[in-house]
Amino acid sequence: MSISKLPLRNILRHPGRTTAIAILVAVLSFSLLSGSILVYSLNSGLRSLENRLGADIIVLPDSARSKVNIDNLYLQGTTGYYYMSTAKQEEITKRDGIAAASGQVFLATLRADCCSMPVQVIGFDPETDFTVQPWIAERAKNDLSLNEVVVGSKVSAGVGESLRIYGISCRVAARLDATGTGLDTAVYCTGETMAVLLNAAREMNHELKITTDPSKVVSAVYLRVDPAFSVEDVANDINIHVRKVQAVKTRSVISGVSDSLGGVASTIKALIIGVWALSFLLLAAAFMLLGGERKREYAVLRVIGVSRKRLSGIALKEALFVSVLGGLIGIALSLLIVLNFHSLIEKALALPFLLPSGRNIMLFAVSTLVCVCIAGPLSAMVSALKLSRADTGIILREGV
Amino acid sequence: MKKRNIVFGLIIGLMCIVLALGVQTFAKPCVHDRKLMTLLTVEGGAVAVLAGIGMIRPGLKSPFLAAIGGILAILTPGTLMKICADEMMRCQVYTRPTAVVTGALIVALSLVWFGLELKHREHT
Numbered sequence: 417m418s419i420s421k422l423p424l425r426n427i428l429r430h431p432g433r434t435t436a437i438a439i440l441v442a443v444l445s446f447s448l449l450s451g452s453i454l455v456y457s458l459n460s461g462l463r464s465l466e467n468r469l470g471a472d473i474i475v476l477p478d479s480a481r482s483k484v485n486i487d488n489l490y491l492q493g494t495t496g497y498y499y500m501s502t503a504k505q506e507e508i509t510k511r512d513g514i515a516a517a518s519g520q521v522f523l524a525t526l527r528a529d530c531c532s533m534p535v536q537v538i539g540f541d542p543e544t545d546f547t548v549q550p551w552i553a554e555r556a557k558n559d560l561s562l563n564e565v566v567v568g569s570k571v572s573a574g575v576g577e578s579l580r581i582y583g584i585s586c587r588v589a590a591r592l593d594a595t596g597t598g599l600d601t602a603v604y605c606t607g608e609t610m611a612v613l614l615n616a617a618r619e620m621n622h623e624l625k626i627t628t629d630p631s632k633v634v635s636a637v638y639l640r641v642d643p644a645f646s647v648e649d650v651a652n653d654i655n656i657h658v659r660k661v662q663a664v665k666t667r668s669v670i671s672g673v674s675d676s677l678g679g680v681a682s683t684i685k686a687l688i689i690g691v692w693a694l695s696f697l698l699l700a701a702a703f704m705l706l707g708g709e710r711k712r713e714y715a716v717l718r719v720i721g722v723s724r725k726r727l728s729g730i731a732l733k734e735a736l737f738v739s740v741l742g743g744l745i746g747i748a749l750s751l752l753i754v755l756n757f758h759s760l761i762e763k764a765l766a767l768p769f770l771l772p773s774g775r776n777i778m779l780f781a782v783s784t785l786v787c788v789c790i791a792g793p794l795s796a797m798v799s800a801l802k803l804s805r806a807d808t809g810i811i812l813r814e815g816v
Numbered sequence: 817m818k819k820r821n822i823v824f825g826l827i828i829g830l831m832c833i834v835l836a837l838g839v840q841t842f843a844k845p846c847v848h849d850r851k852l853m854t855l856l857t858v859e860g861g862a863v864a865v866l867a868g869i870g871m872i873r874p875g876l877k878s879p880f881l882a883a884i885g886g887i888l889a890i891l892t893p894g895t896l897m898k899i900c901a902d903e904m905m906r907c908q909v910y911t912r913p914t915a916v917v918t919g920a921l922i923v924a925l926s927l928v929w930f931g932l933e934l935k936h937r938e939h940t
Contacts, residue, residue, distance in 0.1 A: 572901035601904065752920055756913035759903055 419722060423733040427741075433706065434738055440699050441742025441747065447691040449750040449784040451684045453772065454761070456780070460675050461596035461768025465673065468595045469666045470547040471638035472647045475508050478660045480636075497522055499626060500661060501632040507658050508637050508705050513645030518544040519634035521610060523617075523626070535571060536602045537581060539610035539630065547638050548592070548604050555590035563587060563612060566604040569594035579603065582616040596762065596770035607631050639663075649784045677767050692791075699795040703735065707799035714803045715811040724804040731800035739792025743785045751781065818874055824929040826881055828922055829864050835918040836860030843914035845899065852897050852907070856915055857863030859889050861893045863922055866875060870929070876937070879930035886922030889915050 427434045477500035502519065509517045521539035540548050542560055552566060555575065560566065565579060565586045573579045573588045580586070586609065594600055605613070611630050626633060641647045647665055654663040714727055722730075754761070755771070762769040772780070839845065840911040863885035870878030893899050893915050899907035 570903045572903070748924075752917055756916050759909045760913065763904070763909060 419717075419726065419730070423730050423737060426730075426734055427737050437699065437702055437738045438742035438745060439737075440695055440702065441739050441792055442746035444692060444695045444699075444791060445743040445746030445784050445788045446750045446789060447688050447695075447746075449747055449780055451688040452780050452784070453750070453754050453777065454508050454684055455681050456772050456776070457596070457758075457769050458681055458765070458767055460772065461770040462670070462674055462677050464593075464770050465593045465597050465768045466527050466670050468547070468551060468593075468599060469598075469669070470550065470640070471666055472641040473639040473651050473654070473665055474669075475504075475637040475654060475658075475661050475663045476635070477504075478662060480662070488752040497626075497635070499635055502632050502634055504658065504661055505637050508639070508654055508661070511650065511653055511657065513642045513650040513653070514639055515642040516544070516546055516640040517637055518546060519593065519637045520547075521607070521626075521630060521633060522635040523610060523613065534601075535581075536598075537610070537613060538604050539607050540603050540604055543607060546640060551592045551595075552590045553593040554645070560589055560606050560609075562606075562608050564589040564605070565609065566592060568592050568600040568602045568604075570600040571603060582620055582622065584613060584616045586613075592689040594770060596768040623815075664813055666684050675767065680765060680767065695789060696795055699792065700798065703799040704802075707731070707803050711803070711806060712809050715806070715808045718808040719812070728800040728804040731796055731803060735793040735796035735800075736789060739789050740785070742792070743788035746788070747781050747784055750784075752778070820929075820932060821871050821874045824879070825867045828867040828870075828925050828929075831918045831922050831925070832860040832864035832867065835915065835922075836864070838914045838918070839911060843910040845893075845911040846905060848908060850912065852899065853890060854891055855897065856889060856911075859885055859892065860918075863889075866873065876912060876930060876933050879926045883923050883926035883930065886919045886926060889919030889922065898926075 419746065428554050452603045475496050480498040499521070505517070508514070518541055520587070523537035525681060538548075542549065548566060553569070563586050565581075565588055567579065567588050567590075569592055571579070571588075575588050577588050578585045579588055581603065586603075590597075592604075607630065614626060614630050639650070641650050647667070651663040654661065714731075717727060717730075718724075719798055755777075758769070758771055759795050771777075836857045837860075839853050845852050863882050866878045866882045866885065869881065888896070893912040899905075899912060902908065920921075922931065
């Protein structure tokens with residue numbers, strides 16, 4: 417048998433020892449990959465929310481504050497029901513420093529049947545809109561006709577399929593990109609479709625919050641501020657001069673989310689460091705103990721002419737093979753659990769959560785494998801050096 | 817009883833308990849999905865029995881059938897039986913991931929067990 421095959425033979429001949437070390441390495445790779453995917457998902461969720469809000473300021477009626485937590489407005493599946501007259505929108509739009517303004521109407525949250533989540537129907541104006549249409553990922557055609565809707569990424573209907581809302585069959589004309597927030601469960605339609613849905617809801621005796629003509633009310637006005645003006649000044653101007661509304665800076669919504677996200681991300685990072693430190697120490701201790709037990713085996717190898725360098729090479733190669741095995745097990749487990757339970761994680765964290773693309777996940781997995789393949793042999797380094805430098809004669813005479 | 821068979825039998829048995837009890841408790845599907853719940857519990861129970869048999873009477877049959885049971889557990893929610901399409905419903909958030917994760921672990925462990933049994937058979 418060639419000496420180069422010895423490390424692999426050693427691993428295969430001692431399944432118990434190999435399994436124990438592989439489990440430790442698997443813990444390392446599991447914690448690193450899962451933690452990295454979680455932190456990345458939270459960060460990309462926040463970035464997506466930041467981009468997707470599109471507006472600098474959101475103006476809501478005063479009644480909105482008592483109904484929803486404004487900071488979490490877009491993290492919840494439901495944005496709530498509150499309305500103000502379109503006259504207010506005109507009044508807001510006339511203020512100085514407004515580059516673009518678009519109103520949206522939030523209709524009641526619906527639960528189609530026992531097996532579907534409630535969806536928020538949002539009426540928007542395609543003519544002025546700048547927050548919905550730029551995020552269309554897939555579309556059948558450009559214009560939205562009557563009874564056609566744009567759906568969030570988590571609404572279970574594909575482009576070209578139909579969605580029944582209050583008994584009305586609405587054709588899905590486009591699908592939006594995922595944001596990892598409550599916006600993913602919303603259905604967007606034009607004012608005309610909204611009026612049809614409202615009438616259908618009234619016919620079905622649903623209690624509605626909109627009592628007047630839906631074309632005369634808005635729930636929120638999204639504003640883009642002229643670069644020559646400060647967002648702060650424009651928001652303050654609206655809050656002071658337009659009665660019964662509140663202008664919320666989207667920055668403040670995002671910074672609230674960002675603070676919570678920072679806390680979660682730091683906890684995950686601390687956990688990864690803790691698990692790594694502990695596992696690394698345990699691995700080093702395991703290799704030291706094993707080295708002690710295998711003194712005679714290495715002494716015999718020295719006697720038959722294996723050099724000190726080659727001896728430590730055998731020990732490091734063994735550590736590398738076990739690290740690859742453990743690393744692959746940890747990666748497989750991590751992907752199995754994180755990718756399957758991502759909805760549960762998202763629900764539990766209540767923060768924007770957007771999984772990385774397949775390519776990025778692969779990149780994370782490869783990086784994790786590289787890291788554990790460095791950490792494994794590194795933890796075995798001391799033991800390997802100690803073994804290669806031990807006095808062969810003494811070991812063999814001691815008979816230990 | 818061989819140590820190897822006890823270890824594999826116990827771990828696979830534990831996975832089956834998580835699956836069978838999980839779908840009755842924390843991973844319970846939506847109200848109308850009683851059939852799905854019953855089927856997954858039966859699959860979990862059957863694989864647990866196979867793992868038990870494999871511990872007492874070592875052979876290739878038990879790990880092979882346990883692996884098939886694991887594959888069935890993976891395929892039951894969504895492929896063999898329809899579940900809610902909405903991504904945020906209980907079936908999708910709890911039931912399906914629990915069945916897929918435990919099923920995949922059962923398959924992986926059963927295949928390793930099968931391989932070791934096969935190797936042992938070749939040696940004897």
